Amino acid sequence: MRRKILNIQALRGIAILLVLAYHLLRLEEKFSPAGRFLPSFMRFGASGVDLFFVISGFVMATVIRGCFQDRNRITAFLYHRFTRIYPLYWFYTLVVLGVFAVRPQWVNSSQGHQFDLFSSVLLLPDERLPLVMVGWSLIYEVYFYLMIALLLCLPEKWFVRSCGLWAGTIAGAGLLQHYGGLTPVRPFFQLISSPMTIEFIAGCFTALIVYSGRTSWGRISLAAGLVLFPGLTAYLGSYAPEATLGWLRTAVFGGPSVLLVYGVSALELKCNLILPRVFRWIGDISYSMYLSHLLVLAAVGRLWLIFSVPVLWDNLFFLAAAASLAVGAAYFSYRFIETPLLNWTRGVKRNNFSSFSSATCPMSS
Numbered sequence: 001m002r003r004k005i006l007n008i009q010a011l012r013g014i015a016i017l018l019v020l021a022y023h024l025l026r027l028e029e030k031f032s033p034a035g036r037f038l039p040s041f042m043r044f045g046a047s048g049v050d051l052f053f054v055i056s057g058f059v060m061a062t063v064i065r066g067c068f069q070d071r072n073r074i075t076a077f078l079y080h081r082f083t084r085i086y087p088l089y090w091f092y093t094l095v096v097l098g099v100f101a102v103r104p105q106w107v108n109s110s111q112g113h114q115f116d117l118f119s120s121v122l123l124l125p126d127e128r129l130p131l132v133m134v135g136w137s138l139i140y141e142v143y144f145y146l147m148i149a150l151l152l153c154l155p156e157k158w159f160v161r162s163c164g165l166w167a168g169t170i171a172g173a174g175l176l177q178h179y180g181g182l183t184p185v186r187p188f189f190q191l192i193s194s195p196m197t198i199e200f201i202a203g204c205f206t207a208l209i210v211y212s213g214r215t216s217w218g219r220i221s222l223a224a225g226l227v228l229f230p231g232l233t234a235y236l237g238s239y240a241p242e243a244t245l246g247w248l249r250t251a252v253f254g255g256p257s258v259l260l261v262y263g264v265s266a267l268e269l270k271c272n273l274i275l276p277r278v279f280r281w282i283g284d285i286s287y288s289m290y291l292s293h294l295l296v297l298a299a300v301g302r303l304w305l306i307f308s309v310p311v312l313w314d315n316l317f318f319l320a321a322a323a324s325l326a327v328g329a330a331y332f333s334y335r336f337i338e339t340p341l342l343n344w345t346r347g348v349k350r351n352n353f354s355s356f357s358s359a360t361c362p363m364s365s
Helices: 006-031 040-063 071-102 117-122 135-152 156-179 187-192 196-211 218-239 247-271 277-284 286-307 312-352
Strands: none
Touching (some): 006 040, 006 247, 006 312, 040 247, 071 286, 071 312, 135 156, 135 187, 277 286, 286 312
């Protein structure tokens, strides 16, 4: 069974809305002269990234079915994955680089306007954030894809055990760090030992469970996810914001994300329960929104500094404008930049990699 699960795309939409909510709160904290209108628990919007990681693992375990130990299919897998991420990311890297050339004080102020251009362009682990700051999560995605490509070289029957060994290695590294005082000092080792990888692996296992037909617990899982996801993540965001990294984040953000992904996918396959179409539409433009929304919010913030007045309606106006412009810019990017770039890369594949034409994995959007 290889059907595309519509609810997974809808969850993408929910994930990017969570990220947008988190950055709207940060926008208000930074630019509002009248104090804060948005509640502090909106910090839980950072959990949207964790939900994205679980979704990514689910999608990867879906698209690699039948692609093991086939060099052409493994190459096609990497081509599809990298061309899905890099072209649009490079476009926004050029945009931010242009802004940096004109107004360097506007770029990466949280780290002293410093960045490594080589690492930023290639999405390599680095001590500093990439030029496009949200690119830090894409570094994880590239790492995930490379690891999946490595596992594709093994027999398919070993996939579950290999993922288990991968997760066990990360857990072992976590125990050494906690009890043995071992601290990874290089960005590469910080990446490969990060507990956030567990969320991706959990997404892989979730897909294997769903596609094996074990969908009976969909309602319970969805109900638990709907209770725990906002509850635990709001607690972590409101009362323990300093603990939003590491294993605590993986447990509090990642666990309910797994419940939601299993719940909505199981119920779609078992009961044909489909989430509202608007979330799928936002899911379609989610990658464009992820890369562009900080640029839009930064522009609104600059205008806020100029035209702000210390009253509540001022906050409401600028926050509503920022959210609306973020969605509008994302749709424009998806329609006129992302989609043409994706079509062009697919055309390059058809014209120059004809050997893959009969041996490609079923790619998801």
